[in-house]
Amino acid sequence: MKSSMSPSTPKGMIVLSARFHSAFKKKIIHMKTYFSPSILFFAVLGAIVSSCGKPTQAPPPPAAVAVSVYQVASKSVKGVDSYPATVVPLNEIELRPQVSGYITQIFVQDGQQVTKGQKLYQIDQNKYVAARNQSMATLASAKANLARVKKDVDRYERLNQNEAIAKQVLDNAKAELLTAEAQVQAAEAQVASADTDLGYSQIVAPFSGRIGISQVRLGAQVSPGQPLLNTLSSTGPVQVDFVVNEKEIPRFHKLLNASDAPDSLFTLKFSDGSVYPHPGKLATIDRAVGRQTGTINIRVEFPNEEGLLIPGMTGTLQVVNSDHGDQLVIPYKAVTEQMGEYFVYVIGEDSTVTQQTVKLGTVFGREVSVREGLESGQTIVVDGIQKLRQGSKVQVQ
Numbered sequence: 001m002k003s004s005m006s007p008s009t010p011k012g013m014i015v016l017s018a019r020f021h022s023a024f025k026k027k028i029i030h031m032k033t034y035f036s037p038s039i040l041f042f043a044v045l046g047a048i049v050s051s052c053g054k055p056t057q058a059p060p061p062p063a064a065v066a067v068s069v070y071q072v073a074s075k076s077v078k079g080v081d082s083y084p085a086t087v088v089p090l091n092e093i094e095l096r097p098q099v100s101g102y103i104t105q106i107f108v109q110d111g112q113q114v115t116k117g118q119k120l121y122q123i124d125q126n127k128y129v130a131a132r133n134q135s136m137a138t139l140a141s142a143k144a145n146l147a148r149v150k151k152d153v154d155r156y157e158r159l160n161q162n163e164a165i166a167k168q169v170l171d172n173a174k175a176e177l178l179t180a181e182a183q184v185q186a187a188e189a190q191v192a193s194a195d196t197d198l199g200y201s202q203i204v205a206p207f208s209g210r211i212g213i214s215q216v217r218l219g220a221q222v223s224p225g226q227p228l229l230n231t232l233s234s235t236g237p238v239q240v241d242f243v244v245n246e247k248e249i250p251r252f253h254k255l256l257n258a259s260d261a262p263d264s265l266f267t268l269k270f271s272d273g274s275v276y277p278h279p280g281k282l283a284t285i286d287r288a289v290g291r292q293t294g295t296i297n298i299r300v301e302f303p304n305e306e307g308l309l310i311p312g313m314t315g316t317l318q319v320v321n322s323d324h325g326d327q328l329v330i331p332y333k334a335v336t337e338q339m340g341e342y343f344v345y346v347i348g349e350d351s352t353v354t355q356q357t358v359k360l361g362t363v364f365g366r367e368v369s370v371r372e373g374l375e376s377g378q379t380i381v382v383d384g385i386q387k388l389r390q391g392s393k394v395q396v397q
Contacts, residue, residue: 079323
């Protein structure tokens with residue numbers, strides 16, 4: 001085969017050209033394999049876009065949220081805390097028999113107002129009168145025997161001084177004197193016991209108050225402790241018991257020891273919604289906190305001249321709290337709760353909102369007092385809270 005190179009071309013250069021041609025061909029094949037058609041497409045597209053020379057536009061800002069607002073202001077309010085309460089009398093006693101027998105007389109009507117010492121019930125007294133008479137006779141006999149023995153002792157002592165009697169006779173007389181004195185004491189105790197039983201046969205009022213409905217009628221047989229005859233309760237003043245959490249104990253201790261406590265601090269609301277016309281005063285705090293409940297009993301005393309407060313009735317005790325007088329008040333629906341904390345959205349000068357932590361007080365219907373976190377004149381969001389976040393832009397409707 002003929003060579004195409006000229007006669008003047010060196011032999012070594014022919015070999016180098018062949019090797020260079022082979023290496024260049026392999027390089028081209030490798031580049032075609034590495035760059036896929038999709039990569040080439042996006043590379044071309046990027047070059048076209050960059051060649052246009054136009055900058056990309058940023059996304060538009062979010063639209064302002066339409067909200068309704070409220071301007072924080074102070075109002076004259078009277079905040080109260082409410083507690084379930086029960087009316088209890090200062091004195092109350094169950095009337096039960098102490099001796100056995102038949103009910104022979106009932107001296108009072110059901111529900112009657114009675115005074116201390118007034119007769120209420122009488123149990124058949126015949127056997128108790130007889131027992132007392134017998135004990136009195138025994139006592140009289142013992143006293144007479146004692147008098148005789150005393151005279152004998154006196155006589156024997158005079159004779160003993162003249163040595164006209166045996167010493168043993170005097171000693172026996174003195175021993176008999178001691179026995180006679182003991183017999184008198186026993187007879188006196190028997191009389192006292194008989195008097196007690198006779199006294200128990202007539203039941204009287206231990207204090208003034210109102211008696212309930214009688215549980216027995218004439219002729220009923222009774223025995224010591226059974227049955228319940230009636231219940232007597234004092235009518236005035238009365239006390240109202242309620243329970244508070246141990247966290248509130250310092251507050252009520254301050255009220256108990258305060259000399260300048262405001263009037264109408266404690267009021268009683270009945271079950272029908274009416275309010276008792278007379279205020280109460282803190283009477284006492286129980287000695288200890290319940291280990292199982294973590295609560296403590298507190299008593300407030302109320303006058304009861306009209307007899308409107310009946311033992312056992314229930315109601316709501318209202319206690320005036322610190323939310324009294326001019327206080328900041330906002331709509332309750334403006335408040336959101338997160339993890340036990342309360343927040344409101346405050347609108348700034350640039351119409352953006354800031355989430356503000358607040359400490360709430362008493363709820364007054366649809367409003368709530370704010371003890372900490374806001375100032376008068378600030379503007380807060382009332383409606384549209386669900387769409388807001390920290391720093392959101394708002395448009396006031």
